[in-house]
Amino acid sequence: xxxxxxxxxxxxxxxxxxxxxxxxxxxxxxxxxxxxxxxxxxxxxxxxxxxxxxxxxxxxxxxxxxxxxxxxxxxxxxxxxxxxxxxxxxxxxxxxxxxxxxxxxxxxxxxxxxxxxxxxxxxxxxxxxxxxxxxxxxxxxxxxxxxxxxxxxxxxxxxxxxxxxxxxxxxxxxxxxxxxxxxxxxxxxxxxxxxxxxxxxxxxxxxxxxxxxxxxxxxxxxxxxxxxxxxxxxxxxxxxxxxxxxxxxxxxxxxxxxxxxxxxxxxxxxxxxxxxxxxxxxxxxxxxxxxxxxxxxxxxxxxxxxxxxxxxxxxxxxxxxxxxxxxxxxxxxxxxxxxxxxxxxxxxxxxxxxxxxxxxxxxxxxxxxxxxxxxxxxxxxxxxxxxxxxxxxxxxxxxxxxxx
Numbered sequence: 001x002x003x004x005x006x007x008x009x010x011x012x013x014x015x016x017x018x019x020x021x022x023x024x025x026x027x028x029x030x031x032x033x034x035x036x037x038x039x040x041x042x043x044x045x046x047x048x049x050x051x052x053x054x055x056x057x058x059x060x061x062x063x064x065x066x067x068x069x070x071x072x073x074x075x076x077x078x079x080x081x082x083x084x085x086x087x088x089x090x091x092x093x094x095x096x097x098x099x100x101x102x103x104x105x106x107x108x109x110x111x112x113x114x115x116x117x118x119x120x121x122x123x124x125x126x127x128x129x130x131x132x133x134x135x136x137x138x139x140x141x142x143x144x145x146x147x148x149x150x151x152x153x154x155x156x157x158x159x160x161x162x163x164x165x166x167x168x169x170x171x172x173x174x175x176x177x178x179x180x181x182x183x184x185x186x187x188x189x190x191x192x193x194x195x196x197x198x199x200x201x202x203x204x205x206x207x208x209x210x211x212x213x214x215x216x217x218x219x220x221x222x223x224x225x226x227x228x229x230x231x232x233x234x235x236x237x238x239x240x241x242x243x244x245x246x247x248x249x250x251x252x253x254x255x256x257x258x259x260x261x262x263x264x265x266x267x268x269x270x271x272x273x274x275x276x277x278x279x280x281x282x283x284x285x286x287x288x289x290x291x292x293x294x295x296x297x298x299x300x301x302x303x304x305x306x307x308x309x310x311x312x313x314x315x316x317x318x319x320x321x322x323x324x325x326x327x328x329x330x331x332x333x334x335x336x337x338x339x340x341x342x343x344x345x346x347x348x349x350x351x352x353x354x355x356x357x358x359x360x361x362x363x364x365x366x367x368x369x370x371x372x373x374x375x376x377x378x379x380x381x382x383x384x385x386x387x388x389x390x391x392x393x394x395x396x397x398x399x400x401x402x403x404x
Contacts, residue, residue: 025117028114029114030044030047032045037112037113041236046234047182052151054152054153056122056152056155057149057153059148060082060125063084063144063146065077068140071391073140073170074088074090074138074139075088077142077144078142079144079145079146080125080144080145080146081155081183081185083096083097091136092130092132092135092139093128093130094129095127097125097127097157097158097159113238118184119155119184120186122153122155123157124155125157126185127159128158128159128160129158129169130160130161131162131165131167132163133165134165135166135167138170140172141169141171141172142172143171143172143174144174144175145181145206149179150181151179151181152181153181153182153183153184154182157185157186158185160188160196161189162190162191162192162194162196163193163194164193164194165194166195166197167194167196168196168198168199169198170199170388170391171199173200173203173206174203174204175202175204175208176204177206177207178206178207180208180209182208182209182211183209183210183211184213185211185213186213186215188217190217191219192219192220192221193219193220195221195222195224196224197385198224198225199226200226201226201395202228202229202230202231203231204231207233211235212236214238214239216239216241217241217242218241218242218244218249219244220244220245220248221247221249222248223250224250224253225239225251226253226254226379227252227253227254228395229254230255230258230396230399231399232262234263235263235264235265236267237265237266239267240269241270241271241279242273243271243277244273246274246275246276246277247276247277248277249278250277251279251280251281252279253281253282254266254283254284254285254379255376255379255396256284257288257396257399258285258286258287258291258292259289260288261290262291263291263292264291264292264293265293265296266294266295266296266297267295268281268296268298269298269300270297271302272299272301272305272308272335273302273304273305274302274305275304275306275307276306276308277308277309278308278310279299279309279311279312280310280311281297281312282313282378282382283297284314284315284375284379285315285316286316286319287317287319287323287324288319289320290320291324292323292324292326293323293324293325294325295328295344296327297312297329297330297342298329298330298332299330299333299340299342300333301334301335301338301340302334303334305335305338306335306338307337308338308339309339309340310339310341311340311341312342314327314343315344315375316346317348317372318347319349319368319372325346329343353367354367354368376396380392380393380396
């Protein structure tokens with residue numbers, strides 16, 4: 001597999017940290033299963049199998065669309081990771097992240113994540129959102145991807161800062177490319193004395209390969225993060241979250257239905273740094289055909305983080321003998337007055353339940369769809385906003401259609 005950098009980025013390597021970049025990425029290459037964090041997802045092998053070559057994508061252009069979800073919201077649009085010109089007046093600060101504005105200081109000899117190194121060196125797009133006032137409606141970030149991305153790699157960097165307010169952000173993925181390409185996204189979220197409700201929703205089936213690296217730091221703050229990623233060929237979510245202050249709370253929910261050869265992994269590391277913080281994780285996956293789902297979750301409790309309350313659970317419903325689910329739950333606890341638990345389970349559809357529904361006149365496909373929707377409904381019911389629950393229910397409805 002051939003990997004090309006464009007001339008601009010080659011010059012950037014020379015002008016900045018070429019030696020470190022050589023050590024951390026060019027010699028190591030893409031992550032593989034020798035790395036403990038990637039033991040279930042050999043990205044190096046996946047890329048070599050699915051790409052003849054891979055070229056860094058640098059094109060930037062604007063576009064216009066009339067597409068909007070059917071509830072009142074602020075609309076932010078990106079095309080291939082590039083923040084396009086916007087025409088709304090926003091009560092928050094929104095800016096492009098250009099290559100000249102993105103610091104390369106994150107390239108460090110101590111960095112073990114070669115994908116982050118690659119992003120830090122090559123990223124030339126993304127956005128920065130800063131919110132410090134009460135919002136009267138949510139923000140929807142529409143991520144559009146066009147048809148010119150075959151064998152391309154998009155590196156983007158996003159920054160979200162929330163302070164003294166509550167905000168809902170919906171990242172809505174709309175991939176129209178239908179080609180094999182790699183997205184490498186690095187996102188920093190900082191919340192202080194506030195609350196962020198964050199939703200990632202994939203709209204349609206896509207042949208893209210996605211790596212999302214999210215670093216979140218909370219200070220007396222709350223984060224609710226939903227991952228609804230059905231239909232993506234390959235996706236790995238790396239989430240590292242730090243809970244500081246005595247009132248920080250993090251909740252992570254995911255519902256996905258994987259089909260054919262789709263491969264999706266969620267990895268979380270939640271660091272309880274101070275006393276009285278809470279974390280709650282619930283991951284549900286339905287695996288059909290020869291798909292593969294993975295959950296790696298680690299709860300770390302610092303010795304000063306007394307009164308920690310942490311919960312983690314992953315469940316998989318396996319519809320086919322060729323499907324596979326891997327789980328690696330971990331607890332690393334250095335405080336003695338805590339309440340922490342983790343668990344994982346997988347199983348098959350209840351055949352008796354299918355026969356019961358069929359005996360009452362329901363077709364087999366419809367019976368299976370009812371059961372898988374019921375399996376995911378526990379996640380949907382945690383969504384408090386009715387207009388958003390309707391969007392998610394429609395997403396689940398499309399993704400759970402049974403195919404013989």
